[in-house]
Amino acid sequence: MKRQAKSIPFYCLLACAALASQAQAQEQIVKIGHSGPLSGPNAFAGKDNENGVRLAIEELNAKKMVVGGKTLKFELSSEDDQCDPKSGVAVAQKFVDDNIKYVMGPYCSGVAIPASRVYGQGNVLVSTVGTNPKVTDGGYKNLYRIIASDNQIGASMAVYAAKVLKVSKVGVIDDRTAFGQGLAEEFGKEAQKQGLTVVGREFTTDKAIDFNAILTNFKAKQPQAIFFGGYAPQGAPMARQLKQLGMTDTKLLGGDTLCSPAMGKLGGDAVNDTVFCAQGGSMVEKAEQGPAFRAKFKKRFNADADAYAASYYDQVMFIAESMKKANSIDPDKVGAELYKSSYKGVAATYAYDDKGNLKQAPITVFTFKDAAPKALASY
Template sequence: MPSTFTTAPLARAALLCALGTPLAALAQEHSVKIGVSGPLSGANAFAGKDNENGVRLAVEELNAQDIKVGGKTVRFALQSEDDAGDPKQGVTVAQKLVDGGVKFVLGPYNSGVAIPAARVYNDAGVLMSTVGTNPKITQSGYKGVLRIVASDSQVGGAMANYAARELKVKNVGVIDDRTAFGTGIATEFKRQAQAAGMKVAGHEFTNDKASDFSAILTALRAKKVDAIFFGGYAPQAAPMVRQMKALGLNVPLLGGDTLCSPEMAKLGGAAVGENVRCAQAGAIIARQPAGPAFLAKYKERFKREPDVYAPSFYDQTVFIAQAMKAANSVEPLKVAQQLRTMSHQGVVGTYGYDDKGNLKKTAVTVYTFKNGALAPLASY
């Protein structure tokens, strides 16, 4: 997929020169490229586009504010690349962004892409801000890698506690799609479910391209599970819940943030309702001080509601700009150091990072679906 640029610096420079703007004036600007790496094609393209929209909205607002660093106006440009949720393509995208002079990257979306891409960005001195939740992402010690949402241990733990306390689940089945994300969150849920007193009756496996889950669902039905936890993505979870109903397996389907998506209801139709429970990093956005205003301007700009992570990508892009001002620099590692010492109140929560690049504090909210829309149940 070709790159998408906003405010391309060279084209802008040529235009301004043609209009009589002296080159000396252009020298008074910092041109900062913000890269986005995500699945803009394939089953999870809806999420990749949503993430890109969050960054785009922030970039447009920041450019309108005439932000200055070191006496120069900062002009942000967006370069978005399709990693297709594929680790190999993600590494290729990472190298392309690095070669193109991008110093700040929002993404990748998938943990399996973020883990290998992080090394490329680290070696090039690029700041990477990801929503990949696998704990391995921030165990590398890379100073320029930040996780802008809760990790699998936090999200999986919240769902395990909710299942034990609120749903009174005693016998649970686990399915994971063998991706870095799916395996990571399923493992954390399983560990913390057992710690909460639940029995894990079976752990079944699928993949992120599958559409027929009848065999593994039949196996779990035979074990009389009270609920099923799925570590995977909405394009598989939606047909899975339809097949659960067809098999008479009328138990809750539990999952992480990837199930907390309008795409889940869109693909699952009437089969998706209060039988689906998912845990998502962040507080309930509509109840946050700046939440309603963000939701309104996102819908006005893109003619649709935001999906799961657009608010987080928006918040982190704004936070990076604030850190640039505080550091009086646009150098990525100086900005990264500043991000670890500051805090930022975003539209979906408070951002501040520990020495490993994880959020110091984050809420996790459990949702269900009512009339095709997400409905919050509890926050942890």
């Protein structure tokens, strides 16, 4: 005989619905946008940055942080800006239209500079790794550079070349992007201050893979080091072509983008003891929280953290802490806390000046061993 299902009393249905409604009302969704290259040659960096944000969001959601009497639920909205200014501005407008008030990125300075105007007009709090000094010169509030600028990175490599590598003649190449050009200019200026002779300046693009003509031109001038302002997909074949041309003693110097494991994957043994680069942040593996961060990142994503995963992770955590201090998710109130507070993260201690630049931005110099980046010293 078939049993008849028990019906739920009407008053219980009402009570359950009320409880569900109350629980929903006590939850506040906070969307965190991410703008970065998720396709193309720099996709490895964009994905790494995105995962840094994702890891922070997952940990924050597990903590069930309460702000303004409501439990915050963080959600990630990630868009591919392709490291292209036009695409990056379109992504910025999409985030503004979707009422997303917190954005991590852009990764490329050439995107960050034009997109910052859209974000500024939309009252969005932006945290970028765009290193060109112009990124924070636009006067937009709530725009933060979460790593060292080109001024610091480019200059530090010139000092390193003079004081540690003991070179006297250098060449300079840039890829004509806002990032690469700015970085190379800062290196060149500091190189001259350090008494180095700049034997020549050459230009390429961020799509090129053949640098034989440029390097052959430099070979005749015998620089002991060549500084490249650009990205790993160009830096790696450049290192290989140095070896092929017999320039085995010439060092290839660069900024943070050459510190990526992608250099080893693309350049192989050619990068070993040849590539020297400076990256914003301290030596993560030697930082107090560094080993634990790297371990949980590897466990979660089955990949090693790249250049700025820790910086993105740190800044999301700093933003969340500032929300709690402000007891609000309003970007102006949260931004006010960011400006007046400091936060000790994995990669650095974060405290910002009135332009949104780090007051003290540590820099680490790397080389490559067994086609993998190896930190040499932090400054």
